[in-house]
Amino acid sequence: MSVNQSTTTGATADGVEPAWKRVADEQMRRGAFSRTLPVWGAAVVILMIMPLVFPSAVAVTIMNQMGISIVFALSYNMLLGQGGMLSFGHAVYFGLGGFLSVHVMNSVEYDGWWLPLPLLPLVGGLFGLAFAIPIGGFSTRRAGTVFAMISLGVGELVAACSIIFVAFFGGEEGVSGDRTMGPPVFGFEFLSEVEVYYLTAGVVLVAALFMYLFSRTPAGRMANAVRDNEERAEFVGYSQRYVRFVSFCASGFFAGMAGGLFAINYEILTEENLNLVTSGWVLLMAFIGGVGFFVGPIVGAIVLTLLQTVLSNHTELWQLYVGILFVLTVMYAPRGLTGLVAMHGPALRSGRLGPLVAAYGVALVPLVAFLAGAILLLEMGNVANQSVVGESEAHVFGLSLDVSTAPPWLVAAVLAVGGAYALARLAPRLRDAFGRATGAAGGAP
Amino acid sequence: MSAALQMQGVRKNFGPTEIIRGIDLEIRSGERHAIIGPNGAGKSTLFHLVSGKYSKTAGRILLNGEDVTGLEPYQINRKGLSRSFQITNIFPRLSVFENVRCGLLWAMEYRNSFWRLVDTERELNERAAQILDEIGLLDRCDLPAGVLAYAEQRALEIGITIAGGAEVIMLDEPTAGMSHSETEGVVALIRRVTEGRTLVMVEHDMGVVFDLADRISVLVYGEIIATGTPEEVRASRAVQEAYLGAVDSAGQEVN
Numbered sequence: 001m002s003v004n005q006s007t008t009t010g011a012t013a014d015g016v017e018p019a020w021k022r023v024a025d026e027q028m029r030r031g032a033f034s035r036t037l038p039v040w041g042a043a044v045v046i047l048m049i050m051p052l053v054f055p056s057a058v059a060v061t062i063m064n065q066m067g068i069s070i071v072f073a074l075s076y077n078m079l080l081g082q083g084g085m086l087s088f089g090h091a092v093y094f095g096l097g098g099f100l101s102v103h104v105m106n107s108v109e110y111d112g113w114w115l116p117l118p119l120l121p122l123v124g125g126l127f128g129l130a131f132a133i134p135i136g137g138f139s140t141r142r143a144g145t146v147f148a149m150i151s152l153g154v155g156e157l158v159a160a161c162s163i164i165f166v167a168f169f170g171g172e173e174g175v176s177g178d179r180t181m182g183p184p185v186f187g188f189e190f191l192s193e194v195e196v197y198y199l200t201a202g203v204v205l206v207a208a209l210f211m212y213l214f215s216r217t218p219a220g221r222m223a224n225a226v227r228d229n230e231e232r233a234e235f236v237g238y239s240q241r242y243v244r245f246v247s248f249c250a251s252g253f254f255a256g257m258a259g260g261l262f263a264i265n266y267e268i269l270t271e272e273n274l275n276l277v278t279s280g281w282v283l284l285m286a287f288i289g290g291v292g293f294f295v296g297p298i299v300g301a302i303v304l305t306l307l308q309t310v311l312s313n314h315t316e317l318w319q320l321y322v323g324i325l326f327v328l329t330v331m332y333a334p335r336g337l338t339g340l341v342a343m344h345g346p347a348l349r350s351g352r353l354g355p356l357v358a359a360y361g362v363a364l365v366p367l368v369a370f371l372a373g374a375i376l377l378l379e380m381g382n383v384a385n386q387s388v389v390g391e392s393e394a395h396v397f398g399l400s401l402d403v404s405t406a407p408p409w410l411v412a413a414v415l416a417v418g419g420a421y422a423l424a425r426l427a428p429r430l431r432d433a434f435g436r437a438t439g440a441a442g443g444a445p
Numbered sequence: 446m447s448a449a450l451q452m453q454g455v456r457k458n459f460g461p462t463e464i465i466r467g468i469d470l471e472i473r474s475g476e477r478h479a480i481i482g483p484n485g486a487g488k489s490t491l492f493h494l495v496s497g498k499y500s501k502t503a504g505r506i507l508l509n510g511e512d513v514t515g516l517e518p519y520q521i522n523r524k525g526l527s528r529s530f531q532i533t534n535i536f537p538r539l540s541v542f543e544n545v546r547c548g549l550l551w552a553m554e555y556r557n558s559f560w561r562l563v564d565t566e567r568e569l570n571e572r573a574a575q576i577l578d579e580i581g582l583l584d585r586c587d588l589p590a591g592v593l594a595y596a597e598q599r600a601l602e603i604g605i606t607i608a609g610g611a612e613v614i615m616l617d618e619p620t621a622g623m624s625h626s627e628t629e630g631v632v633a634l635i636r637r638v639t640e641g642r643t644l645v646m647v648e649h650d651m652g653v654v655f656d657l658a659d660r661i662s663v664l665v666y667g668e669i670i671a672t673g674t675p676e677e678v679r680a681s682r683a684v685q686e687a688y689l690g691a692v693d694s695a696g697q698e699v700n
């Protein structure tokens with residue numbers, strides 16, 4: 001019987017700690033911030049040494065972009081993952097925070113405003129918040145489709161305004177500034193990319209820390225509750241609308257902060273930074289990373305920034321690959337890349353990861369064959385498609401392939417089809433191995 | 446004795462159909478009041494009207510003398526009324542522990558604060574654990590609420606409802622679908638947690654009703670046809686004709 005009649009709500013007579021007290025202590029111990037300190041410590045160390053490990057100017061630029069994306073994607077997940085609000089217009093707060101940051105930068109330069117550069121992201125955040133308050137005021141009344149549609153409408157509206165109001169948004173060229181005109185901070189004038197990197201890293205750390213802490217506050221916990229069951233939340237005293245509004249404002253603040261970081265890094269904002277493409281991009285980052293985990297958007301931001309910067313140097317089809325990755329995530333890994341890793345937790349804890357890894361190893365060969373074949377086909381197809389301009393050489397994996405001849409096509413097709421067939425044959429065995437590695441560990445009640 | 450809850454001429458139409466057809470009912474402060482009636486009589490609808498889930502077509506509802514007719518559910522809850530649902534209504538992805546903790550947050554005046562961490566609030570977590578102990582789910586506290594067994598979810602439903610310590614508690618069929626022994630446990634639990642509070646309860650199990658209730662109202666076809674002590678209701682001719690008669694012959698509950 002599950003509903004017992006225990007009356008042991010107080011301390012028991014013989015001075016033994018009552019069970020409920022142990023549970024409360026355990027919950028508090030597990031949720032304690034001090035338990036996450038090692039992770040934050042590791043993050044500090046990693047952020048510190050990254051420019052030493054990857055000192056090239058290109059690498060530092062990429063890492064800066066990652067930092068901006070991390071803050072932006074984390075702020076997006078305050079809506080989607082934690083609050084259950086699917087937004088198609090989150091770039092509004094990022095972009096407006098960024099534009100206003102550039103304008104403030106220019107006022108520092110021309111009007112003699114006093115503002116040390118490290119405070120600029122905070123200014124961007126406050127502007128993001130300033131826009132989130134009125135927009136959140138009417139758009140958080142409902143979640144679901146209504147919220148999504150309003151976010152889309154607002155996103156479209158602001159994007160349209162950015163083209164119309166040339167004085168503020170600078171039209172096609174956007175608005176540019178100069179970050180080095182503020183008062184030096186401890187002698188730093190932020191002339192070099194590395195200085196900007198450390199500024200960005202610091203802001204990323206602080207922003208991530210506060211967003212994490214927010215998720216552990218009453219407001220953050222109730223955001224989860226409203227996401228789960230908005231009706232029930234109302235019957236324990238919470239206005240679903242106000243709970244969403246608080247999350248929305250916090251999210252707008254951190255998105256604006258990311259916009260401020262963008263302004264510092266690129267010293268220019270254009271209409272692109274607040275349009276629907278950027279709004280879609282942040283959705284991709286959060287979703288591919290995994291919206292159910294705090295670190296999910298961080299993973300997504302890192303992976304997609306790498307694809308955007310590194311992959312785009314090698315192929316003009318990189319956006320197609322990102323799209324395929326997104327579709328595959330939605331279909332086969334709805335908990336994102338982080339979810340794929342996390343689902344191996346039970347196997348790892350029970351020490352059964354070994355056989356599973358072996359099974360994966362076997363599957364690696366057909367997987368690589370399939371990917372290689374598919375990529376070859378796509379890349380060659382792309383070149384063949386453009387053959388009107390007289391090009392028939394495809395450059396893939398360091399090879400030069402003549403797409404007007406049959407052999408490369410044959411090889412690619414064999415790789416793709418063979419790989420896919422072998423993978424399909426292996427799939428049941430993989431599922432089996434996964435079940436065996438995980439089942440016994442988590443199954444026993 | 447003052448009234449905890451007053452319904453005055455409450456009506457509810459769904460389209461052309463009149464589901465609640467003018468209800469005047471006073472729930473006294475501190476009493477345990479059962480509402481009984483056949484399926485589809487409108488008992489749950491009445492709960493939805495009182496707790497603010499549905500708007501009223503006509504009539505007024507007073508909570509401790511204060512008009513709460515047009516208020517939202519969360520506003521009514523903040524004024525001291527907490528209810529459970531006939532169809533389990535919990536936070537399925539949150540842990541069992543968090544479900545109960547969510548039931549406590551507003552009542553313990555945490556509001557929407559974003560400057561306090563739930564994990565450092567000793568009193569909050571201890572209260573939540575005590576309630577879990579009370580409802581017998583202490584050893585389930587880490588599971589997502591959605592995976593609990595049916596009877597456990599029903600217990601959690603009650604736990605969330607009583608967590609905030611509301612003065613007026615409304616339970617919609619708390620023992621529905623439970624085994625005999627489970628029902629006994631829940632009755633004892635209800636008795637304990639509603640000590641010194643006002644309870645309004647919809648219940649089909651006549652054993653439970655006559656065991657717990659100080660007074661009973663009989664709702665038939667959207668109207669209250671009788672209100673009184675268990676003895677009075679049992680003796681009422683109208684009730685026997687309209688409702689209890691069926692139970693009488695079927696279950697030998699009334700003699």
Ligand SMILES: Nc1ncnc2c1ncn2[C@@H]1O[C@H](COP(=O)(O)OP(=O)(O)OP(=O)(O)O)[C@@H](O)[C@H]1O
Pocket residue numbers: 459464482483484485486487488489490491531
């Ligand atoms: N949202 C609604 N729209 C239309 N009709 C409704 C709605 N909710 C309830 N009803 C109707 O109102 C009547 C009363 O329903 P209600 O759920 O209040 O009955 P009940 O007394 O709680 O019954 P039960 O004992 O089965 O729980 C039913 O005929 C039902 O079909």
Ligand SMILES: [Mg+2]
Pocket residue numbers: 488489490531
């Ligand atoms: Mg009902």
